[in-house]
Amino acid sequence: MKILVCISNVPDTTAKVSFNDNNTKFNSAGVQFIINPYDEVALTKALEIAEQNAGSTVTVINVGLSDAEPSIRKALAIGANDAVRINAEPIDAFFVAEQIAKYAKDNGFDLIFTGRESIDYNGGLVGNIVAEMLEMPSINLITSIQIDSNNATMERDIDGGKEKLSCALPLVVSAQQELAEPRIPNMRGIMAARTKPLTVIEPSTVNASTPTINFELPKPKAGVKLIPAEQAEQLIDLLHNEARVI
Amino acid sequence: MIVVFAENINGNFKKSTLEAVSYAANLAQSNSTSCVAVVLGNTDDSKNAELGKYGADKVVSIKSDKLNEFRAESYATAIASVASQQNATIIVLSNTSSGKSISGRIAAKLNAGVVSGVVSLPNTSNGFVVRKTVFSGKAFADVNITTPIKILAITPNTFDVKEFGKTASVENVEVTFNEKDFATTIENVSRVTGKISLTEAELVVSGGRGMKGPENWGIIEELASVLGAATACSKPVSDMDWRPHSEHVGQTGITIKPNLYIAIGISGAIQHLAGVSSSKVIVAINKDPEAPFFKAADYGIVGDAFDVLPKILEAAKKLKSATA
Numbered sequence A: 001m002k003i004l005v006c007i008s009n010v011p012d013t014t015a016k017v018s019f020n021d022n023n024t025k026f027n028s029a030g031v032q033f034i035i036n037p038y039d040e041v042a043l044t045k046a047l048e049i050a051e052q053n054a055g056s057t058v059t060v061i062n063v064g065l066s067d068a069e070p071s072i073r074k075a076l077a078i079g080a081n082d083a084v085r086i087n088a089e090p091i092d093a094f095f096v097a098e099q100i101a102k103y104a105k106d107n108g109f110d111l112i113f114t115g116r117e118s119i120d121y122n123g124g125l126v127g128n129i130v131a132e133m134l135e136m137p138s139i140n141l142i143t144s145i146q147i148d149s150n151n152a153t154m155e156r157d158i159d160g161g162k163e164k165l166s167c168a169l170p171l172v173v174s175a176q177q178e179l180a181e182p183r184i185p186n187m188r189g190i191m192a193a194r195t196k197p198l199t200v201i202e203p204s205t206v207n208a209s210t211p212t213i214n215f216e217l218p219k220p221k222a223g224v225k226l227i228p229a230e231q232a233e234q235l236i237d238l239l240h241n242e243a244r245v246i
Numbered sequence B: 001m002i003v004v005f006a007e008n009i010n011g012n013f014k015k016s017t018l019e020a021v022s023y024a025a026n027l028a029q030s031n032s033t034s035c036v037a038v039v040l041g042n043t044d045d046s047k048n049a050e051l052g053k054y055g056a057d058k059v060v061s062i063k064s065d066k067l068n069e070f071r072a073e074s075y076a077t078a079i080a081s082v083a084s085q086q087n088a089t090i091i092v093l094s095n096t097s098s099g100k101s102i103s104g105r106i107a108a109k110l111n112a113g114v115v116s117g118v119v120s121l122p123n124t125s126n127g128f129v130v131r132k133t134v135f136s137g138k139a140f141a142d143v144n145i146t147t148p149i150k151i152l153a154i155t156p157n158t159f160d161v162k163e164f165g166k167t168a169s170v171e172n173v174e175v176t177f178n179e180k181d182f183a184t185t186i187e188n189v190s191r192v193t194g195k196i197s198l199t200e201a202e203l204v205v206s207g208g209r210g211m212k213g214p215e216n217w218g219i220i221e222e223l224a225s226v227l228g229a230a231t232a233c234s235k236p237v238s239d240m241d242w243r244p245h246s247e248h249v250g251q252t253g254i255t256i257k258p259n260l261y262i263a264i265g266i267s268g269a270i271q272h273l274a275g276v277s278s279s280k281v282i283v284a285i286n287k288d289p290e291a292p293f294f295k296a297a298d299y300g301i302v303g304d305a306f307d308v309l310p311k312i313l314e315a316a317k318k319l320k321s322a323t324a
């Protein structure tokens, strides 16, 4: 089985978010970049599936510039067989999806994973656009997946509940947090990753359909109003009469 | 024309759907065009017509047993077809779990620019600019959609349900599907009933590791039930299986935007705040006066949750019996 995992290179979850160039660019000074946490979950699940199905390979793909390579190498250290980087700034979801779909079409995969969403742009769109372009079904927010020869059985989160469904491969799925417990690369993996193939491909030209023109930070809170613990019951009165939310 | 996807669950429209219809009706008004709501599955047309109340001029209903089950593929085909038939320039949907599954597919079908997590009406003074949340609520981005057809997936609990008081006509149409649109087999759908879903809840009571163990959640559930709130928790709490994963809020959990978020025994780590900081009013209850949550809160109580909660519960009960 050939599995493709789409990975995005994002600021660490503790990163302080600020912008420069007149609020048009994310300020990456001093910020550590990581594999998008959901993509790491997806990668782990992909590796588990590959281990259970002899002869399988896991390829990771990233649309990004060379600064994404530490994250790509980490994915190889975790266990992916090879990696592809489409050498372009990921300008929007449609652009990224178009690049991935093209690569996937040329190379034929049975299963394509994305994370639920990237934690920087929060789009959650790439997988579904890729699926449509490849005319494959797409199952979002999966919390479990079992592959039985050519068929996948999955559970996924829906609003206010869960759904169990099955579908023949090929298929595009997006990983919810509890799909797998991310693996930490070991020394052997890190050594091996150095010599695993990382192919760099130039992008096909697509115009951004949704360029970001500017960023803004939310306004800071006015400050907390403290209520003494002994008079905690006052909270209800304040929420009712002052904040008017209950 | 503005087309809005009016999601139904067993024929009923959720609040997030009505928000999307009102949002679309607003857009239609400012563009001097009309608002068409798409309803999929075997539904009741008298009920569908009620969408007029929230701003739909017309309801397009596609009735089919197969559409009683949600599939991203068939839903995207149906909505894209209606959008084409109606010459839609803007397609609106709510960024719910279903909305998230279909917006990208419709975008690819129609070559449309798509933005998810929209929190503003478009500003058309220079292009077509909408605001969305990024960095899990830590910032906003203003995005210009440059394609002729635009898709907006709006954040639930952001826009008001407005009463337009129109009467909507209902038109039953048929759409040609592809066999591939029904490739998945839905085996089982289970929805928690009688409980308020977290993404739609206006009030949320949430507990963290400071609650010490699952056996102490009784008072959180009781407070939530008295207030009519949903319950949530921090990540370690669901990781330790004190609470179900579906309650986990934050950067890697559910992002919520209620009117009131009460955080009990939660430190306020940046990843937790990311998912809840858009809440209108935040209450932090924590025994540590240095807990970061106090910096993000509107009201705070420095104290032991086990002393403080009974007082709050008592007062909430009093208020509810007084206003009942």
Ligand SMILES: Cc1cc2nc3c(=O)[nH]c(=O)nc-3n(C[C@H](O)[C@H](O)[C@H](O)COP(=O)(O)OP(=O)(O)OC[C@H]3O[C@@H](n4cnc5c(N)ncnc54)[C@H](O)[C@@H]3O)c2cc1C
Pocket (backbone or CB within 6 Å): A013, A037, B207, B208, B209, B210, B211, B233, B234, B235, B236, B237, B248, B249, B250, B251, B252, B253, B264, B265, B266, B267, B268, B269, B270, B271, B272, B275, B285, B286, B287, B288, B291, B303, B304, B305, B306
């Ligand atoms: C990649 C990544 C993603 C993450 N995503 C999320 C996420 O989505 N959501 C999330 O919640 N976390 C997330 N985290 C974890 C986050 O960093 C924190 O560890 C977590 O939010 C802490 O949970 P907590 O506040 O419940 O527990 P703690 O940090 O242990 O805090 C417990 C709090 O309870 C207080 N307390 C203790 N006893 C009492 C008492 N009797 N009465 C009152 N107060 C008391 C303490 O003072 C303390 O502030 C993520 C972390 C990483 C690295």
